[in-house]
Amino acid sequence: DAMVIQNPRYQVTQFGKPVTLSCSQTLNHNVMYWYQQKSSQAPKLLFHYYDKDFNNEADTPDNFQSRRPNTSFCFLDIRSPGLGDAAMYLCATSRATAGNSPLHFGNGTRLTVT
């Protein structure tokens, strides 16, 4: 089955220690998104790639970076995690950025910062 896969499912890092979360897709979708979801809140878009074109949300902290080396993979780098960055991180894909193109989500990576 075509899908969006996130690794790892659970990640523990220390305060200030860089961490990378990964996402891969077999859907061959052009767009890949990273969302941050804190407890009992809606997902918050951090940024997205349309193909290799990177689009950052205005309120995404500089501490968060992303890389998309090819169509299938996308990485979220947190350069210096703080306690407030503990959250579920969701990767999603869509065929296009058009509003009628549904998102397909991975199962998320739950990040704990100690």
Added chain:
Amino acid sequence: AQSVTQLDSQVPVFEEAPVELRCNYSSSVSVYLFWYVQYPNQGLQLLLKYLSGSTLVKGINGFEAEFNKSQTSFHLRKPSVHISDTAEYFCAVSDGAGNKLVFGAGTILRVKS
């Protein structure tokens, strides 16, 4: 910019009872509406979508939703819920003007036996 209001943060309901989860959105010339479900410690899964055409949309797991343009609503319904429907449900809206998808705050459905 679009906005979405989910009127209930939590909805408790007994097994086999009907349920309605409410969603209202801010008006736009053309809207696309979605319901996603999130089970504990998992990602979001698309339940159903309204893009155009019939205002009554059927989705997976026996859920359906009705697009009501005059009331700017897209309420989610199921005639008989199961314990396994316990999850958080997110309504989301985008439009034809290139604005990004906006999620509501979510409604936790708790099905009790």
